[in-house]
Amino acid sequence: xxxxxxxxxxxxxxPHWAPAPPPSExxxxxxxxxxxxxxxxxxxxxxxLLTGGRTRPVQDGLRVETILSARPAALSAPLRFEARxxxxxxxxxxxxxxxxxxxxxxxxxxxxxxxxxxxDGYLRRxxxxxxxxxxxxxxxxxxxAL
Amino acid sequence: xxxPSSPPTVPTAVKIVISGGFGVGKTTFVGAISEIxxxxxxxxxxxxxxxxxxTTGVAAKTTTTVALDFGRISLDETLLMYLFGTxxxxxxxxxxxxxxxxxxxxxxxxxTRRIEDCFPAIDYFEDHRIPFLLAVNNFAAARxxxxxxxxxxxxxxxxxxxxxxxxxxxxxxxxxxxALTEVVLIQRLARTGHAx
Numbered sequence: 001x002x003x004x005x006x007x008x009x010x011x012x013x014x015p016h017w018a019p020a021p022p023p024s025e026x027x028x029x030x031x032x033x034x035x036x037x038x039x040x041x042x043x044x045x046x047x048x049l050l051t052g053g054r055t056r057p058v059q060d061g062l063r064v065e066t067i068l069s070a071r072p073a074a075l076s077a078p079l080r081f082e083a084r085x086x087x088x089x090x091x092x093x094x095x096x097x098x099x100x101x102x103x104x105x106x107x108x109x110x111x112x113x114x115x116x117x118x119x120d121g122y123l124r125r126x127x128x129x130x131x132x133x134x135x136x137x138x139x140x141x142x143x144x145a146l
Numbered sequence: 147x148x149x150p151s152s153p154p155t156v157p158t159a160v161k162i163v164i165s166g167g168f169g170v171g172k173t174t175f176v177g178a179i180s181e182i183x184x185x186x187x188x189x190x191x192x193x194x195x196x197x198x199x200x201t202t203g204v205a206a207k208t209t210t211t212v213a214l215d216f217g218r219i220s221l222d223e224t225l226l227m228y229l230f231g232t233x234x235x236x237x238x239x240x241x242x243x244x245x246x247x248x249x250x251x252x253x254x255x256x257x258t259r260r261i262e263d264c265f266p267a268i269d270y271f272e273d274h275r276i277p278f279l280l281a282v283n284n285f286a287a288a289r290x291x292x293x294x295x296x297x298x299x300x301x302x303x304x305x306x307x308x309x310x311x312x313x314x315x316x317x318x319x320x321x322x323x324x325a326l327t328e329v330v331l332i333q334r335l336a337r338t339g340h341a342x
Contacts, residue, residue: 063161063244063247063248064161064216064228064230064245065159065160065161065226065228065248066159067156067157067159069156091154092154093154093155093156093157095159095226095228097216097218097228098218101182126156128158128159131158131160131250133331133334133335133338135158136250136327136330136331136334137331138221138225139160139221139225139227139250139327140324140327140328140331142221142222142225143221143227143320143323143324143327144324146179146219146221146320
């Protein structure tokens with residue numbers, strides 16, 4: 001889905017958002033070419049610093065697989081850093097989990113950030129009702145074809 | 147700029163939970179089939195942690211999954227499957243509710259050397275009515291057991307599916323997921339009265 005990596009609007013923006021392996025990743029040799037040459041321990045940000053120390057999202061029921069969308073208009077909103085990045089990513093419907101991967105922040109932090117954006121109307125969640133039998137059959141057939 | 151000309155199709159996302167005792171191979175299982183690197187924080191087991199985390203039978207294990215590990219499989223253009231490993235240690239059990247909520251189904255991995263480790267997971271999924279199956283992860287060092295023996299040792303209902311698996315093998319992991327989707331389908335059909 002976001003296999004080509006995040007699209008940074010400005011090359012000067014926040015290099016540590018580039019899809020570099022996490023510091024604990026042993027496979028250093030597989031570093032993607034666009035990864036920047038920051039020392040591995042350069043960016044040490046306590047994860048919940050990004051949320052002002054908050055650990056509980058302002059909205060409940062955000063699942064890891066919840067799909068999020070942002071309207072194009074949200075791109076011109078006065079959002080910064082991670083919030084801006086999330087709104088960019090969600091121009092294509094993207095799951096909470098994939099947002100966490102793209103931002104390289106823990107799921108708990110991602111949920112707090114996402115919940116803020118939902119509350120402010122910059123994001124909306126795509127509700128997914130109970131799966132139909134036909135959909136479960138489709139999942140089974142697709143798994144078989146893997 | 148970034149705005150596509152028409153609204154993009156919203157994909158359907160489903161979640162499978164991979165569970166089981168500490169050191170049973172959940173991270174390996176997810177990694178065998180995921181199209182993305184599992185998002186894992188394996189911290190070294192410290193001496194302090196060794197006292198807390200019971201490594202009996204898995205003494206060679208020197209790391210453990212601290213963060214959640216998860217993987218993604220794009221089944222097709224608009225259908226995504228996420229695999230989430232539950233944290234291996236009991237002290238992270240409080241994370242389960244958030245994680246399991248809304249799951250399509252669950253795989254409970256079983257290590258025959260420490261068969262009792264999977265009981266909490268079985269109880270959890272039974273209580274929460276999440277469709278699940280048991281997958282016996284065949285470790286090279288462990289004695290092979292007949293699946294009937296495993297079933298007896300676990301004391302699970304005849305209705306619970308028990309399969310063999312090799313968590314390192316993509317094909318094996320795929321077969322486990324396929325079997326799980328069958329379990330999900332059968333339970334759904336039974337529940338909605340469309341038994342066939």
